[in-house]
Amino acid sequence: MxxxxxxxxxxxxxxxxxxxxxxxxxxxxxxxxxxxxxxxxxxxxxxxxxxxxxxxxxxxxxxxxxxxxxxxxxxxxxxxxxxxxxxxxxxxxxxxxxxxxxxxxxxxxxxxxxxxxxxxxxxxxxxxxxxFLRADEDIAEEVRHDVLDMLPGANSPLLRVQVEKGVVTVMGELADSSLVPVAARLIRSVEGVVDVRFDLD
CATH class of the missing domain: 3.10.580.10 (CBS-domain)
Structure with a gap:
């Protein structure tokens, strides 16, 4: 403001x-x-x-x-x-x-x-x-630490976060697939996120 x-x-x-x-x-x-x-x-x-x-x-x-x-x-x-x-x-x-x-x-x-x-x-x-001008690196850091690390079962070291032009891609392994919609909603609430994608094994 x-x-x-x-x-x-x-x-x-x-x-x-x-x-x-x-x-x-x-x-x-x-x-x-x-x-x-x-x-x-x-x-x-x-x-x-x-x-x-x-x-x-x-x-x-x-x-x-x-x-x-x-x-x-x-x-x-x-x-x-x-x-x-x-x-x-x-x-x-x-x-x-x-x-x-x-x-x-x-x-x-x-x-x-x-x-x-x-x-x-x-x-x-x-x-x-x-x-939406926020740096991709800042968005990735917040997604890792304020979303995935705090979400039970989603803080696996096998998960990687990549952000390009505000689009967040979560890659790797997730033990519980029911966490995907929850994680997506939380990631979309991060300032600067344009879209969320999952590329999971």
Whole structure:
């Protein structure tokens, strides 16, 4: 995550929010209470509602989401503009959980909060993709020591781990074949793993 985060208070004006987003090249900003708790997020889509409805209003038959955008088109402060409650993730959550939340909620940036709900940072899609730049040697080392060595029956010296471009291949002898799906699931949870293959005797 990025720890230096541009955020605004609920009383920040429409223009303040727009200027902050432009100056810092971000597509959304968290909205905070005075104690640092995240209460919402203002995105570019929230701001664009003002321009979208400048010349008129939608028909009453429009979907409810469109009516919400109409409401936001008249907003003057971050508190009125924001989408609330904010979709966020706890700072101790694994990257996989952040990725799932972002995919399900269709958000590009996710505020990271501490146990009290205060802003600790922000994670973006780019941050999530950085794990796939991890060195193959580092991935292999973690698979060996944090997965196979800890899995009963899989810590055989006859097992070898090879990683190429994030694809993990486990080779050699495994006494209990029922461990294969368990090992595969655990290996896939290692940051930077693209895929898992087994080449067992």
């Amino acid at each position: 990025t720890r230096t985060v541009i955020a605004v208070g609920r009383q920040a004006t429409f223009k303040d929010v727009t200027q902050n987003m432009r100056e810092w090249h971000v597509s959304a900003v968290p909205v905070l209470e005075a104690d640092g708790r995240v209460i919402g997020v203002v995105s570019e889509a929230d701001l664009l509602a003002k321009e979208e409805y400048r010349d008129g209003v939608p028909a009453f038959a429009e979907p409810r989401e469109r009516m919400e955008q109409l409401r936001k088109s008249g907003a003057l402060t971050a508190g009125d503009l924001m989408t609330a409650p904010a979709v966020s993730v706890h700072e101790d959550a694994p990257l996989t959980e952040a990725a799932r939340i972002m995919a399900r909620k269709r958000v590009k940036r996710l505020p990271v909060v501490d146990g009290e709900g205060r802003l600790a940072g922000i994670v973006s899609r780019v941050d999530l993709l950085k794990v």
